[in-house]
Amino acid sequence: MSSETPAAGAAAHVRATLDGVFATVARVREASARHLGAARAQGRPPVRADLTALRPLLHDHLGPLVSGLGFIAAPGLLADAAWHMEWWQTGPAGDPVRLLRDLDPESSALYDYTGWEWFAGPRDGAEKTVCGPYVDYLCSDEYVLTLAMPVRVAGEFAGVAAADVFSRTFENEVVPALREIPAPAFVVNAPGRVMASNTASWPPGTVYRGGGAGLAARPCGDLSLSLVTAG
């Protein structure tokens, strides 16, 4: 690390932080595919109860970094619910709490989740989607990042495995590395939303539309994020 420039070090740290979360998402993805596949192997379509087996894994991985975790079913996947989430969040007392929402868009227009990038990205083939930060009025009522991967059963898209990280948690994690850079620097997601920054000129949530005098972007590994630095 010592031979790297501070910018390269910060980019690597951003990537390592998110890769750690993706490792958790990958475990949820594998377990989801296994439980859904087991139902198929019994010659029946999967039902909600097949997904309750995920709970010990989900509870174990909620913590200081991951504030929400679970599996979101593709509409029509389950025989007993057109729309379903096996989604757990850290509750006010620190214990895991299940998100219970009326997800049927017929009765609750708010909660059609197929339009969100964390669902559409994996559905449309992206292996790793970093969505946000965005105001998550659907699940947590917080400003969050959602990291998502597709779940496939026998090659077919079955839903999404995902984890939420509060924007403030991500910021606390990466800002020290950004502050090592002796110039304005910030991390932006693929469409250009600022995720964390060492300068008040580009606070989280603002949009970087490319260009800008003396600003240069470098990728953060294979994730579609960039570290933008001046000078």
Added chain:
Amino acid sequence: MDSARLVAFAPVDNTARVHAVVRRLGDAIALGLLADGEQLPSETELAGHLGVSTVTLREALMALRQQGLIETRRGRGGGSFVRAPARPFDLDERLRPFTAEELRDLGDHYAAIAGTAARLAARRSLPGDVARLRRSLAQLTGPPDARRARLDGRLHLEIAGASQSVRLTREEIRLQADIGPLLWAVDALPAHRGRAGTEHTAIVEAIAGGEDGRARDVAESHIAHAVEHLIERRLAL
């Protein structure tokens, strides 16, 4: 304890909270936002969502039961269930407790939140945010029923979310609960058909074009128009 402290620490009147919960849930049921037969969350959960004690919630549920808007079944599979109201949402009845000043003030508050949210959304929206707004806009057609009220609420919530402000979004949700049913009722009046649609399109296009000042102006006047009608109607009662 001195008298100032006695006043400051006097028990807060619980009746107002009970009324607020009854009005909130009653409106949602009358508008069809909570569907006939839908099960409400458990008392503990619902009290948590609404930010009231379970005692307050129980009193409110009792009042709703007496109005025939919910029924409670005991035992396994029991709970509180929504019952479609015999009478539809009555705008005049709902307006009667308000003074013109209170309606104007509610409108001022909502316009401040919605206007600022629209301005920030115009500055900070990415193509994905705009696509979400356009999708809701395209779905906002058809008769002015519960479905359209839901979509209207969703569009305004999406605009608030696009501002990237959690606080503005929470406030949008709270104000929608307070004033949304009144605004939707105005939208449903024959004389107002079409206007809200035109205004929604103008807000979304201003956001899409990054015109922050215009987005705020249109969002503010969208609310001001509806509130002006509410005040006129209240004064004519």
